[in-house]
Amino acid sequence: MSVTPVVILTGAGRGIGFAILTHLLSLPSPPNILAVTRTITSPLKSLAVSHNNLETVSVDFSSPSLDLKSEIATSVIGVAVSRWGRIDSLILNHGVLEPVAKVGDANVAEWENSFRTNFFSNVELIAGAVDELRKSKGRVVMISSGAATGAYTGWGAYGASKAALNHLNMTLALEETDITTVAVRPGVVDTDMQVALREVHGKVMKPEEHAKFLNLKKSGTIVKPEDVAPILGNLAMKAEKSLSGKYFNWTDDALAVYR
Template identity: 80%
Template sequence: MSVTQVVVLTGAGRGIGLAILQHLLSLPTPPNILAVTRTITPALKSLSVTHSNLETVSVDFSSSPSDLKSEIQSSIIDVAVSRWGRIDSLVLNHGMLDPVAKVRDADVNEWEVTFRTNFLSNVEIVKAASGELRRVGGRVVMVSSGAAVGVYTGWGAYGASKAALNHLNQTLALEEPDITTVAIRPGVVDTDMQTALREVHGKVMKPEEHAKFLNLKKSGSIVKPVCLLFPS
């Protein structure tokens, strides 16, 4: 007898995460999904009404380490296991771009929030779920960025946190042979982050860097937030 897979998807309220969620729900045999987001958006509320295999929870990944550890255990791991008895996959998609500022203007407290959100929270989730993933031969998909290996003015906090995420992916692949682990670089996707880059952060970036993102949007070359991780 086949077992319905259980997927934990973070950053599920909008952008790439919402596109992944909609794709998974549209599959002929959709998995059970725990959709995790800071804010339960109207789109998530609507989907949860029409799909009995979808559970939504709110988690703030920028919380302090002690609060975050307990929240991940109680709001993610315990919820998924108590409802469906297993966790087969983590899709770690949540993240933030801010602060966008040169290093000479950096607020280290803001960098700390970025690293808690983009990196340390993922360490906590993987650690908390590793027993379940190991038991079923599960998978971890980390949504990384080209900024992990490329440099833009003012992107120090974001790029460094994504580089750390890539290293976490490699470390997990080495240490946990029973868990399949990959990091995905989705490209320049037309999300709220790109809107902020075009409309807010141009004053920090170099003109040619800012122009790149303006031209991608103007030319229609920017990638739409359709499902990038699970193509049909």
Template identity: 40%
Template sequence: MSSKVIIVTGASRGIGLAVVKILLDSKGANVVAASRTITPELQSLADAHPNSLKVVQGDLANASVSLQTVSEAISAFERLDGIVFNAGILEPLGRIASKDISVDSWKSLFDINFFAVVQMLKDGIPYLRERKGKVVLVSSGLANGKLASAAPYSASKAALNSLARTLANEEKEITSIALRPGVVDTGMQTALRNEGPGKAAMLEHELTRFFDLHATGKLLKPEQPAEVIAGLVLHAPHELSGRFVSWDSDDLEPFRTSL
């Protein structure tokens, strides 16, 4: 079986859905898409690619769903060449000192944004070693930022960057990259615009950039970073392993092939 086998999490919409579509339509890959929900768009892809796309529905914070996803790749396609970790949530939004934002809500976010990644790596690394596979962790510019009221999300993305560095050091045969996808026109940006101003006095001047990008039509289309992510999970050079890179960096210019 020559086609590479890729797992994509958070595959129902936005960047994740775009990555799945590019892998199937442009790259000739086999894909296992993991998602909490199956949107009409994801179902349409599954109907159009019955032999090369398998869909696993479930909450990746549940360890059994992670194992099911990896097992589906092996049972359906007999190998695993790469994983795109795109699943993530933004809430809770609120100041660190806010009594309305509980520590348990931080833990719930980390369960999805970070610990689900750790679990799937534990399940998938033995197979990735066999294929000298690739891991792309979709991070955020906020990993290095300080946006008020977004500490849980920002901290979880900073943790992903650290995880990518350590994975690259521990697993020399696996290429591990944390990627900043830019400011993309997704549901997360909609949530920031709608919820941000009212969430524990998120600083207005910090949100202005997001509002301005939306108003001027300068938010990225999901397909733009998705093209880079799809290329990386298939063909990332090993010298990028452990790095946190931006989708529009000079190093990734070869992967911006069609957009």
């Protein structure tokens, strides 16, 4: 008898996360999904009402680490295991761009918040789920960024936290050979983060950097969440072991079979 896999998806309330969620729910044999978000949006509530394989929880990943560790253990890992008895995949999608400021103007407390949200919370999620992932020979999909390997003015905190995530991906693959872990750069996706880049953060970035994002939106070449979501969702369901520990652009040929 086949077992329905269990997926924990963070940042599920909007943007890429919500698109991944709707993709997974549309599969012929959808998994059980624990959708984690800071704010449970109306569209997410509606989906939870109409899909009995979907559970939602609200967690603020910017919380101080000691409190967050307890909350992750009880409100995320504990809920998934209590309801479905297993965990097969983590899709680590949540994150913040801020602070957007030059290193010379850095507020270290704001950098700490960025790392707590974008990196340390993911370490705690993986550590909390690792026993279940070992048992299920599960998968971890980390949503990385081009900023992990290329710098933009004012993006120091965000880029450094994503670079750390890439290294976490490599380390996890080395240490946990029964778990398949992949980091993916989704490109410039049309989300609230991009709205903030175009409308708020241009004053910090170099004019040519700001123009890049303005032009992507104006030309219609910005990536749509629903375009990249299937790859990320499908990797969580069936990523091959040969991908483990690697960092990919979502358009790479190695991921073509997951489209």
